[in-house]
Amino acid sequence: MNCLTLDHYFLEMLFMVEEQDHYLLNAILKTAENEYEISCYDVVSLYPAVNFYAFYPIGHPELLDLNLDINWTKPEDLRPYRGIFKLFIIPPDDLYLPVIPERIHGKLIFHLCHQCAIEIEPGVAKRKQTSYSYGRKGCQHDDNKRGFVSTTCSVELELALSRGYRATKVYSIYHWEEWSDELLRPYVQDMMRLKIEASGWPSSVLSPDNIEQEERRKIDFIRKNQKEYGITLEPSKISRNEGLRYVAKTCNNSISPIKLHTILNDPKLEVGAIEMLTPDLFAVPYKNRREFVRPHDKYNIVLALITTATARVMLYDFMEKIVNDNECKLLYTDTDSCFFVHKRNKKPPFRVGDMLGMMSREYAEWSIISFYTGGCKQYAMKMKHLETGEIKYIVKCRGLWDQVDTPLDFNQFRKMVEAYGEEQDPVVLQRTHFQPNWRQGQVTSRTQIRRYTPIYDKGFVDANFDCYPYGYRGEPINDPTK
Numbered sequence: 001m002n003c004l005t006l007d008h009y010f011l012e013m014l015f016m017v018e019e020q021d022h023y024l025l026n027a028i029l030k031t032a033e034n035e036y037e038i039s040c041y042d043v044v045s046l047y048p049a050v051n052f053y054a055f056y057p058i059g060h061p062e063l064l065d066l067n068l069d070i071n072w073t074k075p076e077d078l079r080p081y082r083g084i085f086k087l088f089i090i091p092p093d094d095l096y097l098p099v100i101p102e103r104i105h106g107k108l109i110f111h112l113c114h115q116c117a118i119e120i121e122p123g124v125a126k127r128k129q130t131s132y133s134y135g136r137k138g139c140q141h142d143d144n145k146r147g148f149v150s151t152t153c154s155v156e157l158e159l160a161l162s163r164g165y166r167a168t169k170v171y172s173i174y175h176w177e178e179w180s181d182e183l184l185r186p187y188v189q190d191m192m193r194l195k196i197e198a199s200g201w202p203s204s205v206l207s208p209d210n211i212e213q214e215e216r217r218k219i220d221f222i223r224k225n226q227k228e229y230g231i232t233l234e235p236s237k238i239s240r241n242e243g244l245r246y247v248a249k250t251c252n253n254s255i256s257p258i259k260l261h262t263i264l265n266d267p268k269l270e271v272g273a274i275e276m277l278t279p280d281l282f283a284v285p286y287k288n289r290r291e292f293v294r295p296h297d298k299y300n301i302v303l304a305l306i307t308t309a310t311a312r313v314m315l316y317d318f319m320e321k322i323v324n325d326n327e328c329k330l331l332y333t334d335t336d337s338c339f340f341v342h343k344r345n346k347k348p349p350f351r352v353g354d355m356l357g358m359m360s361r362e363y364a365e366w367s368i369i370s371f372y373t374g375g376c377k378q379y380a381m382k383m384k385h386l387e388t389g390e391i392k393y394i395v396k397c398r399g400l401w402d403q404v405d406t407p408l409d410f411n412q413f414r415k416m417v418e419a420y421g422e423e424q425d426p427v428v429l430q431r432t433h434f435q436p437n438w439r440q441g442q443v444t445s446r447t448q449i450r451r452y453t454p455i456y457d458k459g460f461v462d463a464n465f466d467c468y469p470y471g472y473r474g475e476p477i478n479d480p481t482k
């Protein structure tokens with residue numbers, strides 16, 4: 001069995017081996033006042049944590065072509081199989097945090113009804129005129145229309161079954177007998193040791209006014225890393241070093257000159273437009289066709305699938321703890337972070353720390369006064385420094401913020417979010433970027449115009465700006481601020 005065969009089988013799942021893309025948002029939040037505050041936490045080194053703790057398969061899988069009708073409703077029903085499953089699953093209709101995603105209209109969507117999700121107009125901002133409590137019967141589809149075919153890992157499928165999903169037909173399974181949580185751990189240990197030593201001593205360890213206390217904290221820090229991760233740190237090497245902290249590998253590919261007719265007649269290549277640069281020189285752009293791409297010898301799609309699935313499960317655990325806490329409200333999640341509102345000075349409903357896989361607080365020296373988001377990777381914050389009282393604004397706009405010449409400021413973003421679902425003109429963003437001109441052998445700078453308007457089409461937004469997954473029929477979301 002080669003990697004190409006696995007790629008073909010996992011074609012649906014391959015699209016999910018991207019960023020986690022598990023977004024949930026509540027489009028607007030009023031200014032945090034009195035007894036409530038807004039916090040942002042993210043997972044410390046999410047993917048290294050997964051590689052350190054997760055179980056990965058060893059050896060070659062057994063392919064089982066089954067095509068069987070089943071009725072799996074609990075994790076134990078998967079036994080004795082463990083691996084990657086292709087099956088038809090039916091989500092529950094009252095689960096606020098869906099588990100299994102589906103790619104629809106080119107986007108990864110966590111929904112509870114396939115039919116509701118495919119009926120959406122992608123890229124269109126819509127908001128219901130009533131609050132969700134008056135529209136709980138919006139989805140009237142039966143199980144056959146609510147369900148969908150999914151290729152998913154057992155770690156994610158077990159979580160789904162424990163949260164009310166049902167599997168009614170299994171098509172095929174890649175089953176592994178042997179699994180180990182030591183497969184990638186030595187690599188993570190080596191990289192973590194380098195990163196920790198190059199990061200210097202944590203601020204929580206340093207105590208300039210009490211040298212004895214600082215020495216005790218340093219010893220405890222070293223012992224903790226040895227106990228938790230099996231990492232032996234050398235105190236003399238723990239010093240801030242930005243160069244060592246950022247470790248990257250660059251792969252350079254080169255090819256030998258090939259005659260034009262060889263390229264044109266090679267069925268493995270896809271040839272673009274041929275340009276004559278000079279009477280004696282032609283530019284022939286081409287690329288390998290997907291089915292003929294030879295994978296790297298270290299390439300393993302299975303490990304990638306299990307890593308991303310386990311990362312989603314890990315983030316889901318944090319999200320679920322927030323949603324189940326009556327004094328919290330989940331506002332927005334990204335690949336490895338969560339924004340939520342809670343009672344002031346309340347202890348988070350999850351484990352907090354600076355160790356691998358724990359949640360650590362972002363903007364710890366700031367108080368987030370206001371938080372607005374208009375969709376995936378689109379949010380703005382107004383913050384106040386806890387000591388100096390300085391006011392600071394942050395606007396994230398689909399990766400454009402660091403590159404725009406006319407930034408979308410906080411107030412403008414806020415007004416656009418407050419008018420979400422209404423007809424409004426987009427904001428025009430100008431971006432300067434470099435573009436190579438291979439015909440002239442030059443690099444030129446050009447101004448690119450981007451138009452922005454808040455868009456959230458991964459669920460429905462009600463009149464209160466609360467967001468729900470497609471097909472949801474459960475109770476309205478808890479809001480402790482009301």
